[in-house]
Amino acid sequence: MSDYRVRAPAPSARKVKAIVEYDGTRYAGFQQQPNVATIQGELERVLAEVTQQKTKTVGAGRTDAGVHARGQVVHFLTGWKRSLRELHGALNALLSRDVVIREMTLAAPDFHARFSAVTREYRYAILNQEVRSALEDRYTYHHSQPLDAESMGKALAHLVGVHDFASFGQPTQGDSTVREIVDASCAVDGPRIHIDVTANAFLRRMVRRIVGTLLLVGRGELSPSDVKGVLQAKDISLAAAPAPAQGLCLVRVNY
Numbered sequence: 001m002s003d004y005r006v007r008a009p010a011p012s013a014r015k016v017k018a019i020v021e022y023d024g025t026r027y028a029g030f031q032q033q034p035n036v037a038t039i040q041g042e043l044e045r046v047l048a049e050v051t052q053q054k055t056k057t058v059g060a061g062r063t064d065a066g067v068h069a070r071g072q073v074v075h076f077l078t079g080w081k082r083s084l085r086e087l088h089g090a091l092n093a094l095l096s097r098d099v100v101i102r103e104m105t106l107a108a109p110d111f112h113a114r115f116s117a118v119t120r121e122y123r124y125a126i127l128n129q130e131v132r133s134a135l136e137d138r139y140t141y142h143h144s145q146p147l148d149a150e151s152m153g154k155a156l157a158h159l160v161g162v163h164d165f166a167s168f169g170q171p172t173q174g175d176s177t178v179r180e181i182v183d184a185s186c187a188v189d190g191p192r193i194h195i196d197v198t199a200n201a202f203l204r205r206m207v208r209r210i211v212g213t214l215l216l217v218g219r220g221e222l223s224p225s226d227v228k229g230v231l232q233a234k235d236i237s238l239a240a241a242p243a244p245a246q247g248l249c250l251v252r253v254n255y
Contacts, residue, residue, distance in 0.1 A: 013077040016084065017107035020072045023098040025138050025246065030063045030072065039063070039099060043074065046094040050087065051080040060113045060253040061120055062172060064205060066245030068139065071102075071121075071252040075113040113253075119182055121198045121252040124211045124243065129191040140192065141247035147218030149193050153186035155217045155224035156195065159210065159231060160184050166234040168210050169203025177203060177234075186214070193218075196251075205242045212240030 020043070028036040032044070040057055047055040060073040080087060088104040095101070110116075127133055127140040128147050136142075159165075159181050166177040183198040195214065197207055213230060216222040222230075230238045 013079040015075060015077055015107040015109060015111060016087075017105050017111060017113070018074050018076075018101050019103040020074055021070050021100050021102050022068060022072065023138065024063060024066050024068045026098065028065045029067070030059050030061065030069075039069075039072070040074075042096055042099055043076075043091075046091050047076065047078070049094055050090045051078055053079060058113045060117050061202070061250055063250055064208075064245055064248075067248045067250070068246075069250040072250055073113045073117070073253045073255075075107055075111060111255075116255055117201075117253050119198050119200055119254045120202065120250065121196065121254070122202070122207045123249050123251050124195040124197075124207060124247045125249070126193040126195070126211075126215075126247060127191055128193050138246055139249070141244045143215065145219055147193060147215065148220065149186055149188045149218065151220075151224055152193070152195070152214045152218045155214055155222070155227040156184045156186050156197075156210070158224065158228040163231055164234050165203055165206055165231070167230050167236055167239045168213070169206035170236070172204055179203060179206070207248060208242035208245065209236075209239045211243040211247070215243065216240055 022039055026037060028038055030039045032038050032040040040059060043057045044055060055076050055078060057074045057076045063069055084104050084106065088101060092101055125140040127136055127142045130144050132142040162178065162180040164178050171177055179199055179201055181197060181199045185196050187194050195211055197210065213227055217224060217227060
């Protein structure tokens with residue numbers, strides 16, 4: 001086995017930006033952790049194999065275990081001398097089938113996948129029908145009880161703007177729980193309900209707790225105005241438990 005620790009990217013290394021898509025079902029989230037499969041760990045494994053260098057990747061967001069992504073963004077430095085096209089092809093050839101790099105470009109020296117991001121877009125997909133779907137089970141949350149999507153949308157509107165979202169999540173760094181939701185919608189597409197939320201940043205499990213609370217509204221257990229009260233209370237015990245991970249997808253990161 002090659003010892004990737006003996007080499008590091010040269011001072012003249014290029015900074016690369018990559019857009020990564022993944023099925024998060026079998027991963028313990030994006031961020032590398034010991035003794036479990038993670039997206040970051042998988043990316044760094046193949047980078048080491050291809051470039052023979054130990055390469056650190058930085059992601060735009062730390063998706064939780066079981067959460068998917070269509071547009072996760074990472075950056076990394078590489079001293080590999082061959083073209084980006086060859087690097088892109090080599091990495092995709094070695095990555096597990098549930099991870100793929102969709103795009104790869106050179107990044108500006110001051111680009112940072114996380115700190116340069118302006119907003120992040122998430123979608124939560126609910127399959128709202130009596131019988132579950134074998135084909136959609138990995139990517140939607142099956143909810144057999146009828147849901148009032150219109151009321152869910154009215155409740156969601158109360159969350160748009162700059163608020164303290166302490167009722168819906170915990171910070172990944174620091175103490176502040178203030179975030180800005182710049183856009184949010186609840187739309188019906190046949191038997192599916194799509195909840196789309198765009199924000200400058202998210203707390204840990206924030207979208208999933210919001211969706212869990214919206215499900216109570218959809219079932220008539222809370223009114224839309226009750227959600228405003230949950231928000232203003234800044235008490236995480238008043239929100240619902242997080243909705244299951246498989247319905248959530250990081251759709252896009254905007255810069």
